[in-house]
Amino acid sequence: MKALILAILFVVSTVLPAFTGVAGATMAVKAEGASNRTNDATEEKRIAIDKALKNAVTEALHAVVKAEGLALDKSLADKEILSSPRSYILNYKVVSEGWVTHMGPTPSIVDSIPTERDAGGVELYHVWIEASIDDGAIRASLGRVMAGPALSDVFITVLDVTEYQAFSALLASLRRIALLNGLTYGSFQRGRVTLKARSAAGLQALSDRISKEAPAGYLVLSGGSSTIVIKADH
Structure with a gap:
């Protein structure tokens, strides 16, 4: 019993004061992003990856909100959490990428589309990623936002x-x-x-x-x- 008491004292005196979330907890998410043609291959890929990372964090955030049974204002989430999605990304890898021609409506994975589009459709540079999201950081930020x-x-x-x-x-x-x-x-x-x-x-x-x-x-x-x-x- 004495050993148990000492162990609990150690936990509550060292772990709890530093509490900010679930230490070490991660969430694996697959996401997609896209970029318009800019005639700069490096920039096109950067934009597509940034969009994919934001989509990954958005999906992780929605999963936490659903699990917590909360109602989160979208504008507040965009401002306080989704404005810096890379801060929640532990690591990621690009699993596929390339140009895709869209003949119909442009998907929401791109922020904007050209004002003019010809009969050949709109070409977007797509990136598909697998990302590890910091679940604890998401929950900590969500707690601050909701509070x-x-x-x-x-x-x-x-x-x-x-x-x-x-x-x-x-x-x-x-x-x-x-x-x-x-x-x-x-x-x-x-x-x-x-x-x-x-x-x-x-x-x-x-x-x-x-x-x-x-x-x-x-x-x-x-x-x-x-x-x-x-x-x-x-």
Whole structure:
């Protein structure tokens, strides 16, 4: 038991204060981008890749928003997250590229199309990529965007979790919740750990989200106006 207590103290004192997302979590995404003809092959490829990377981050963002059950304003997402998509890209590779002639409507993967188009259609330089997205960074940015200026303190009391692995798994699940900002260690007693975070979401919405994300075997209860209790259901 002494070793367990020391292990938990180490986790909450070193991992939680640095919390910004899900460390090491990645999301694999396939995406496509395109560029108009510019008579500069290097520039055409750069534009197409930039568009593909933005599309990859957009897809990853939509996946997180859906998982969190959120409604995200598109203009806010464009301004705060999608304006710098490369900051969320861990790595990528081009799997295919080349010119494609479009006879019908031009696909949305290109930002603009020539004002004039002849009977031969419009040629676009396409790039197909596979990208690894920083899931933790996406969630951290989403949490900041959704929080806005109206943040309130939330206290999460964890009861009767005495196994180190179970405690670590529970922490990992809390890190995946974008609406919890700045998760830190509050206090520690035997069988009782208090965590502190800030959120713009209501307590009931947070409780419901934690219930969905936490591993099996926990009861999630409201403990007051600003407290959520997570209790091991032995």
